Amino acid sequence: MPYNLWYWPGIQGRGEFVRLALEAGGIDYRDCARETGAEAMMQNMAGFARKPFAPPYLEIDGFAIAQVANILMYLGERHHLAPSNMADRLWLHQVELTIADMVAEAHNVHHPVGGGLYYDDQKAEAARAAEQFRSERMPKFLNHFERAITANEGDWLIDHRWTYTDCSLFQLVEGLRYMFPERMQTLEKDIPNLIRLHDLVADLPGMKAYLNSDRRLAFNEEGIFRHYHELDAA
Amino acid sequence: MPYNLWYWPGIQGRGEFVRLALEAGGIDYRDCARETGAEAMMQNMAGFARKPFAPPYLEIDGFAIAQVANILMYLGERHHLAPSNMADRLWLHQVELTIADMVAEAHNVHHPVGGGLYYDDQKAEAARAAEQFRSERMPKFLNHFERAITANEGDWLIDHRWTYTDCSLFQLVEGLRYMFPERMQTLEKDIPNLIRLHDLVADLPGMKAYLNSDRRLAFNEEGIFRHYHELDAA
Incomplete structure (x- = not known):
């Protein structure tokens, strides 16, 4: 079922x-x-x-x-999308929760005053929040994920196979590229392992089929990762 | 050890x-x-x-x-601070993650532009964020927790004994009372079960001893729940 x-x-x-x-x-x-x-x-x-x-x-x-x-x-x-031993399970969940934190902060960039108001009602605040996010938070989070991947010998976050958290890291890179194309161009040179992992996930058979289907919606300005040109900078 | x-x-x-x-x-x-x-x-x-x-x-x-x-x-x-069946474990963790979301939003109230700047550098933005948080987010979150407790027949979130999430709900009420004393006075009449649970947790032997010890620090304006009078209102 x-x-x-x-x-x-x-x-x-x-x-x-x-x-x-x-x-x-x-x-x-x-x-x-x-x-x-x-x-x-x-x-x-x-x-x-x-x-x-x-x-x-x-x-x-x-x-x-x-x-x-x-x-x-x-x-x-x-569904065995994760290892079964305790230390690995907790580590995976920990990284997933840190991804969730970054996602919440990305949303906060265009809605720093509150989710109940439109972006147009908080553009001045958003401009300041975006500057902080680009300069302080993006490198801090992305370098953390880069280091997390580097701690593993295989290509993935844990061992030699993908887990659900690898999929989430893929989506995080996708979203940030959509939201901050200029900033990501600057930062990506420092996170080669995260980008490689992103590309490997995109190439998984199930993922590839999904990304090419109409089930995969395009990013837009109603979602979490929104592209407002004025909030991006190299 | x-x-x-x-x-x-x-x-x-x-x-x-x-x-x-x-x-x-x-x-x-x-x-x-x-x-x-x-x-x-x-x-x-x-x-x-x-x-x-x-x-x-x-x-x-x-x-x-x-x-x-x-x-x-x-x-x-x-340490058996939680039930062992899957549905209960997931529910408990789900509520805990929602508490974490509210805590992050509470922090965002005094740091809407970013954690890397002082409150004094974002007071105007904080005033607007606080208004949204008080009017929209506090009732929404608190009523959610109230309903979650009401879904259980016992006094606690699950069954007839306390879990780690009950302790977190206690701390959430403590923090919000410190940060928004006026607003909480208004809202508490709508969340009798959450307040009762808060009081029960405070009365647990281990908790009582801790709260009366010098290991329990006072809230202050370096933490997450900060009292700035100008951000509170009934």
């Missing part, structure tokens, strides 16, 4: 991190809200006693698993 | 969520950086092949477990 994945239709957003693991792993799923709409998702979500705070969530046997890193940890254990 | 916990000395910060679980659970630990200082922590952290992105982290058998929710999940499984 396919998994029921629920996430906002129309954007990649946080749901994309879950989709990529499912697609790369060849795991069957329905992208429910793309079939039924956001309204139906809100109704579905409200029905759980243990209601998620927000999409994305995976509906399984009458309960909902929410929070991207939590969903991925579940899928990783259940 | 006691655990080695590493976190910035001088503040409660994110480390406090780990401390509370350790203290409530009667688990022996050393608060290393309080003995050796921040400089020694930076050196220790740099020594791991799998280096954490940031404190807090727990040093175990030569590797480091970082990210608060990850550390707590580990302690929960190892």
